Amino acid sequence: MASLFETKLAETAAAVQVRLDQLLPMVDGPEAQVVAAMRLACLAGGKRLRPFLVAESSALFQVPRERALTVGAAVEMLHSYSLVHDDLPAMDDSDLRRGQPTLHKTYDEATAILAGDGLLTEAFQVLASPESHPDPAIRIELTAALARAAGAAGMVGGQMIDVAADRGALRLDLPGITRLQALKTGALMGFSVMAGAILGCAGKPERTALEDYAADLGLAFQIRDDLLDCEGTASELGKPVGQDKTLQKATFVSLLGAEEARKKAALLVDSAVARLDIFAEKADLLRQAALFVLERRL
C-alpha cells in the first residue's frame, strides 16, 4: 500500500501535469515544432520532486494550492530546460532520459536548444503572471530568486564547472564537488523550498530553517544520484549508468567510497529532518521527502 507521502507526491505530480498542459498550449503556425518540443520536454514525466517541495513548503504557510502549483510548474519548466541543454551533444551528449530518447534525438539539436530557451523564458513568464500571486512585490521576489538560482551563480555556473570536470580540465576535491552540486542541483531545490516561504510571506526564522533544510536535502539528493550511477541499472533509471566511472569523473562516491557516501547522505537527511523542528508535525511530508531522497531508486 502506498504511504501518505507517495500518495501526495503522485497527487502533486498529476496536478502539476495539468497545470503545465494549461500553461503550454499547442499553437498553430510554423513555430509549432518548438512548442511541441517544449511540451514533450516537460510533460513526459519525472518524479516532480521540485513542485512537491514548492507545494509542501507552501502548505506550511496556508498558501492557496493553485498558486503553489503554478510556481511548481514554472520550476518544472526550468528544470526541464536544464535537462534538455545538459543532454545536448556539446554538453553531456546523452541519448536517453527517463527511458526515452532525449529531445535532440526526437527532434534535432536546433529544436532542442530553442525548446530549452523557450522553457527558461516561459518559467519567468509564469512567475510574472498574476496566477503565481496577486501581489506584484511577491511575484518580483519569486522572479529575482529564480533568476539567481538559474544564472551564473547557480545552475549555469554549476554546469560550466561540471563540463570542465568532465573534460578533465579540472580535478575537483570534496569542497569543489560540494560547491559544484550546490550550484548545479542545490540552487533550484533551494528555490523550490523557499518558494513557499516567499508565497507565504514567512518570517526570518522559518526562512532560515527552510534554507538549511534545502541545502542538506540538495546535497543528499546529489550523493544519492552518484550512488545510483554506480549501483542502479539502466532500466531502473531510464538512462545509462556507470558513466561517472567510465569518465573517471570525481564524484562523492569516487572521493569518499560508496560506504562513506551512503553514511554522509544519511547524516544529511537526519540534519534536514531536524531543521524542520520549528514547524512541528506540519512539516511531516517535507521530512518524508528527505527520507525519500535517501532511499529513491530513480
Place this chain on the structure above:
Amino acid sequence: MASLFETKLAETAAAVQVRLDQLLPMVDGPEAQVVAAMRLACLAGGKRLRPFLVAESSALFQVPRERALTVGAAVEMLHSYSLVHDDLPAMDDSDLRRGQPTLHKTYDEATAILAGDGLLTEAFQVLASPESHPDPAIRIELTAALARAAGAAGMVGGQMIDVAADRGALRLDLPGITRLQALKTGALMGFSVMAGAILGCAGKPERTALEDYAADLGLAFQIRDDLLDCEGTASELGKPVGQDKTLQKATFVSLLGAEEARKKAALLVDSAVARLDIFAEKADLLRQAALFVLERRL
C-alpha cells in the same frame, strides 16, 4: 561632423557599456569561463540600437536615465544571448560576428550554449532588481513583457521558423516572412520602445503610438538587413554576405526585388516617423533612429 543623433547614439552606447560591465562582474572560481564568455558576448560592441530605443522612449516620459540604462543593459543581454545561440553550429553555423570569431569559436559550443543561457537569465535578474525601477509593479510589468517578447510567441518562435525555412522545410511567402521577422526581430525592438512607456507609466494613446512606431521600425530594420546581405561587403558588415542567396532563402529582397524592398522600407520609415506626431518635437531622436535604420550600412 557627427549629427546630434550620432552623438546621442554613441553616448548611450558608451553608457550601456559601463552599465553592462557593472552588471556582469568577473568572478573567481572554476565557473569563471562562462562569465568571461557572457561578458565577451555583450561587451564586444554593436550599435546598441535597442538600448538607444529604451533610452529615448524613456526620455519622452522623464524617466531617470539610470533606470533606462539598466533596462537597456537587460535588453542588450537578451539580444546578445539570441545572437550567441543563433550562431551555433546547430543553428546558423556562423563563424564571424561583428568582424570577430563567434563565441563558440572563441570558446567552444558548450560554453556558448551556457553563456547564452546565462545572459537570458541575467536579463530577467536585472529587470527584477530595484535598479530598474523602485516599484515592484513596474518591474513585474517589464519582466512579463520581456518574457513575452523572448518566448515561443516571440524570438524563440521566430528563430524556429527561420531554422525551418533555412532547411527548406518551409517556403515562406510575404506574409510568412513578415510574421517571422515580427517575432524574431520585431518583438525585442517592440519591447525596447515600450520599455520607456512602462517605466514612465505612459497613457494608452502614447503606448499605442509607440507600439505602432516599433512595428514599422522593426520591419524596416529587417528589410534593410536583407538589402545589406545582398549589397553590403563582408568587411563593412563584419560577417559573411550573400548568404541568403546562397541558401536560396526567401527574404524581402528575393520576394519583392531590391527596388521594391527599398521602397517598402522607406514607406515604413515614413509611417514610423508619423506615428510619433503625438509627441511633437520631443520624439525627434526616435524619428532620426528610424531614418538611421533606413540608411545604415551595418
